[in-house]
Amino acid sequence: MTVYDDLGVPTVLNGVGPATRLGGLPLHPEVWTAMQEAVAQSVRMDVLQQAAGRRLAELLGVPGVYVTSGASAALFLATAATMARGRAEHIDQLPRTEGMRHKVVIQSAHRDPYDHAITSVGATLVEIGYPESTHPGELERVLDDEVAAVVFRPGRHGNLLSLEDTARIAHAHGIPVIIDGAMFVPPIERLQAFFAAGADLVAVSGGKGLRGPQASGLLCGRPEFIDVIALYHQDMDERDVTWLPNHDATERMTPPRHGSGRPMKVGREQIAGLLTAVERYVRDPGGDERAGTEQLGEVERVLGESGILPFSRVQDPALDVPYLQLDVRAAGVEVDDVVLALARRSTPAYVGEGEAWRGVLTVNAMALTEGQGAALAAALVEVVQGLRGAAA
Ligand SMILES: *Cc1c(COP(=O)(O)O)cnc(C)c1O
Numbered sequence: 001m002t003v004y005d006d007l008g009v010p011t012v013l014n015g016v017g018p019a020t021r022l023g024g025l026p027l028h029p030e031v032w033t034a035m036q037e038a039v040a041q042s043v044r045m046d047v048l049q050q051a052a053g054r055r056l057a058e059l060l061g062v063p064g065v066y067v068t069s070g071a072s073a074a075l076f077l078a079t080a081a082t083m084a085r086g087r088a089e090h091i092d093q094l095p096r097t098e099g100m101r102h103k104v105v106i107q108s109a110h111r112d113p114y115d116h117a118i119t120s121v122g123a124t125l126v127e128i129g130y131p132e133s134t135h136p137g138e139l140e141r142v143l144d145d146e147v148a149a150v151v152f153r154p155g156r157h158g159n160l161l162s163l164e165d166t167a168r169i170a171h172a173h174g175i176p177v178i179i180d181g182a183m184f185v186p187p188i189e190r191l192q193a194f195f196a197a198g199a200d201l202v203a204v205s206g207g208k209g210l211r212g213p214q215a216s217g218l219l220c221g222r223p224e225f226i227d228v229i230a231l232y233h234q235d236m237d238e239r240d241v242t243w244l245p246n247h248d249a250t251e252r253m254t255p256p257r258h259g260s261g262r263p264m265k266v267g268r269e270q271i272a273g274l275l276t277a278v279e280r281y282v283r284d285p286g287g288d289e290r291a292g293t294e295q296l297g298e299v300e301r302v303l304g305e306s307g308i309l310p311f312s313r314v315q316d317p318a319l320d321v322p323y324l325q326l327d328v329r330a331a332g333v334e335v336d337d338v339v340l341a342l343a344r345r346s347t348p349a350y351v352g353e354g355e356a357w358r359g360v361l362t363v364n365a366m367a368l369t370e371g372q373g374a375a376l377a378a379a380l381v382e383v384v385q386g387l388r389g390a391a392a
Contacts, residue, residue: 013349013376017319017364022350024207024214025367028288031212031276038272046230046246052271053226056218059282061192064226066219067271071182073264074203074219075117077229078178079104080261082149083123086228091256095122101148107134109160110153114180118151121260132158136165143173153180155318167198176200183208183318186281191220201225209319211288212277216270232259289321296322296365298373306381321366329359333387341383349379
């Protein structure tokens with residue numbers, strides 16, 4: 001009996017992919033075995049973070065890494081690091097920002113609900129440009145000594161500032177660039193390309209394409225920031241006389257207390273699990289996607305046999321995996337009715353609603369295990385038939 005059976009919580013068919021609201025992806029046994037091993041002993045978390053960070057930086061080919069509880073947490077910690085710049089009195093002071101750089105600049109086209117990770121640090125967002133265009137001069141003229149960082153989100157379209165232009169202009173003013181790369185890694189080459197193009201800090205999800213624990217993430221970046229992230233984040237029940245900071249402090253520093261990043265704490269198991277997931281990825285890039293792609297084929301087979309719901313296979317530009325677009329409107333039913341009927345089944349099923357505005361639902365197979373592709377497709381066929389029957 002699983003904890004889900006015990007609580008009476010139904011397990012679901014997840015055709016959305018690495019969605020937090022559905023618990024994320026199933027983890028490979030190698031990953032949860034590492035998590036299990038990690039929780040059996042006590043370790044100093046700052047020492048573990050530093051060692052794991054070094055190994056991850058090597059594996060990923062980036063300057064430095066700190067393990068966070070997600071990309072959102074990484075974005076928060078990156079913002080805090082660019083605002084307080086490692087000064088204990090400023091770390092203690094956040095989210096009040098008197099005396100420190102408190103503005104974060106972002107192109108309008110890059111706004112996102114995840115911006116709460118930036119504003120909750122205490123930063124004020126300064127929006128430049130318009131939804132489909134930003135001029136270089138619009139960035140130039142807002143960069144003053146109140147600006148902590150510029151945030152950049154890849155994958156947005158329009159006459160926007162490229163990462164290269166953004167970094168060149170920001171760096172000329174001594175201002176770092178933070179990238180929200182949550183969905184964009186793997187491939188790892190993309191992460192390396194962000195740094196080659198001038199990124200200073202990059203936030204990445206551990207629970208999306210890397211297939212690590214759902215509550216894990218990476219903050220990648222230059223050592224001058226990464227080495228002091230612990231000060232914003234870790235348990236700082238330290239006495240200043242016995243504290244052994246594990247970063248190269250140039251002068252004896254009075255330690256800050258628990259920083260404002262402390263609510264996003266990371267356990268040993270997240271660190272061990274994410275490290276193992278990244279090792280798996282590097283050993284065989286895309287290997288774990290083969291099972292999902294097989295399940296996507298099963299969805300296509302069952303839908304194809306029924307002929308009731310036209311679909312096409314396309315590539316997801318961010319996650320870099322194939323997914324299906326289901327032309328629900330062409331099947332003569334309403335997308336909202338399909339979504340609600342799927343959610344009300346005894347085994348609830350979920351599909352992507354990102355293209356619902358144009359009558360299309362999507363299927364991402366990253367979370368589907370053996371047999372679930374066919375089961376999800378059968379549920380879709382039954383729901384569409386039922387809705388058509390009700391309309392007739
Ligand atoms: C998923 C996502 C996040 C949050 O990632 P978590 O690892 O779940 O915290 C942040 N930004 C963007 C653009 C995302 O897609």
